[in-house]
Amino acid sequence: MELSDRKMKILSEVVNNYIQYAEPISSKMLCSLLNFSVSSATIRNELAELTDLGLLEQPHTSAGRIPSHLGYRLYINKLMGKYYLTKKNKEHINSILNLDEIDPEILLKNATSLLADMTKFAVISTGVCTQEDYVKNIKLVQVGKCTAMIILTTSSGLVKNKLFRCEFLLTDNILDRFNNILVEKFVGLSLKEITQAYIQSTAASLEELAFFMTDVLDALLEISELASRTDLHFDGQINLLSLPEYDQQSAIKLMNLFNYSDDIVDLFLMNDDNKTHVFIGEEMHHEELDQSSIIITRYVVDKANYGIIGVVGPTRMNYTKLIAKLEYIAYLVGNKLNNILEG
Amino acid sequence: MELSDRKMKILSEVVNNYIQYAEPISSKMLCSLLNFSVSSATIRNELAELTDLGLLEQPHTSAGRIPSHLGYRLYINKLMGKYYLTKKNKEHINSILNLDEIDPEILLKNATSLLADMTKFAVISTGVCTQEDYVKNIKLVQVGKCTAMIILTTSSGLVKNKLFRCEFLLTDNILDRFNNILVEKFVGLSLKEITQAYIQSTAASLEELAFFMTDVLDALLEISELASRTDLHFDGQINLLSLPEYDQQSAIKLMNLFNYSDDIVDLFLMNDDNKTHVFIGEEMHHEELDQSSIIITRYVVDKANYGIIGVVGPTRMNYTKLIAKLEYIAYLVGNKLNNILEG
């Protein structure tokens, strides 16, 4: 079913207006905004039809119209234009992200917080996801009499570290020996392969050394689990509190959704290509998100490595602007991470 | 001025009741709760006098009484009993904090989040504060072709690390040389001494090597600044949202106070001995905190090292219970950190 050009323009205006003012719009108002040479009664007829089609809604009989989620969907798929960031905007983003930070985790944290600041909404991002991350290197460094740090680097550029303690005095010599063993036994393995069971069988093969290496091996297990769990970054949740669409109740529900984050991760994984996706309220089938939309996109590091970054806000959000900002930041992050990985 | 025993008991009951139910209490109700053999009219007379003394307040003429901040103050200083944690409570805390985590930062994060979970309020803690933290050791570890990690350990047990990148290919040899220089020039210095200027003058003394070491030195500067800045841990802010005393407005204000945290830090430093302190609403002279109280205590690592941990909640909080929980956790954290530092 095709809508007339005029209906399109009306729908578009309703959405734009609602995004800007958060109030239902009347036929009269639309009439003066649209400059068609028709009267408000004609607009009213059009509005009635758009409402019948399920694209618009009325909060109550004598109120103006607001977009339904179907209305938003049509708007997003067909009607909205593309927004181009101003030079100033881009420079602002560049100036904050182009620091020579080379830790992927910190870079992502920065990007997430920057986007939250810019959008005044909540932002979520994942660390780099990779099909098959494997151990690139392991280093042990002594930091105290009985304590040392284990540093794990992976093929996706991740560098994770963790402190651990042994029951005996450490020396460079001992640590070197341990380190060599770890390198020999674990470098090249996929992170997934490093399980409790695998560690145990490795320990067994070490014979009398196994006893001394339990702490190191435990630490390795923990850190590789840490490395294979994609980490999540949240920011700007508090921004949502000041928005008219969230009362205390729903804000709390939303926060909890973020905190017990499995559900959110699932939502995020709905993004399965390199395009930007918009999910609107009820489409997500999560009561807590009925009033909200999520825009997600991927930052692409290289063929095998990407991550996801997205904005969560009220359905009434400025999609064009947000998409532009999100995509630009995702683009920069992807580039930056690619540099880090290559370098 | 001394209050009669009966007045004390009445005040105490008003506070207890308000803490539990968040509602003004009437003379009649008090009468039945207290089991004095007097009538509600007598209680009313007592209440009137307590109100005249500024210890109680009436939300409006025909309402019951609630404690004023002076009332709370008296209650806290003189009236409230001591609460002893149940075995179950203690075991729960132990089981979460007695993991063999040896990174002070992570330990503190865990403690903060545990306390937030237990109290359902917001919790803030500082890292270890120390009069004069000095550099105990520096290590450089290669993690990529041109990237390395610098690890700084300090006298207070802090272990901080940071990735940095050089403009040239790294080798074990080069890093060893760099490392030796760093150790020679910086180990034993107070963190405060490592300033931009100091780094520059050190670089100057290195002559032709200086050029190659700029990146390392920059990283060192950054990381030592990071280490000397006491870090702050927040948790449970969202808990405050569900409390009746905070509407959206005041919750946001409170969150912002936490986020731009200088003010909060000042408040925290009001704690200048090893006792537990309670600050009540208006006493803090921060509009945002008028409805809130803060309980702070120190965790003591050893003579020179301590940190602060505190709970922020509505003035109407269960002080005895909270103090018990807070102090127990602070005690464990202090102990644990002491072990880590010694070991």
Next chain:
DNA sequence: ATTAGCACTCATGCTTATCGAGTGCTAATG
């Protein structure tokens, strides 16, 4: 297809009335 005109709806804001919990005060009591 468009439109003027008009009856109809409903959220909003204001005023008024009622209710009842809880107080403060007075006068009586042991």
Next chain:
DNA sequence: CATTAGCACTCGATAAGCATGAGTGCTAAT
């Protein structure tokens, strides 16, 4: 003199009534 019964009074909370006006839907005319 502390205590108390009794009672008038206050004031928030809740509901009900009413006017207002923005905005619609429908009809009949163009």
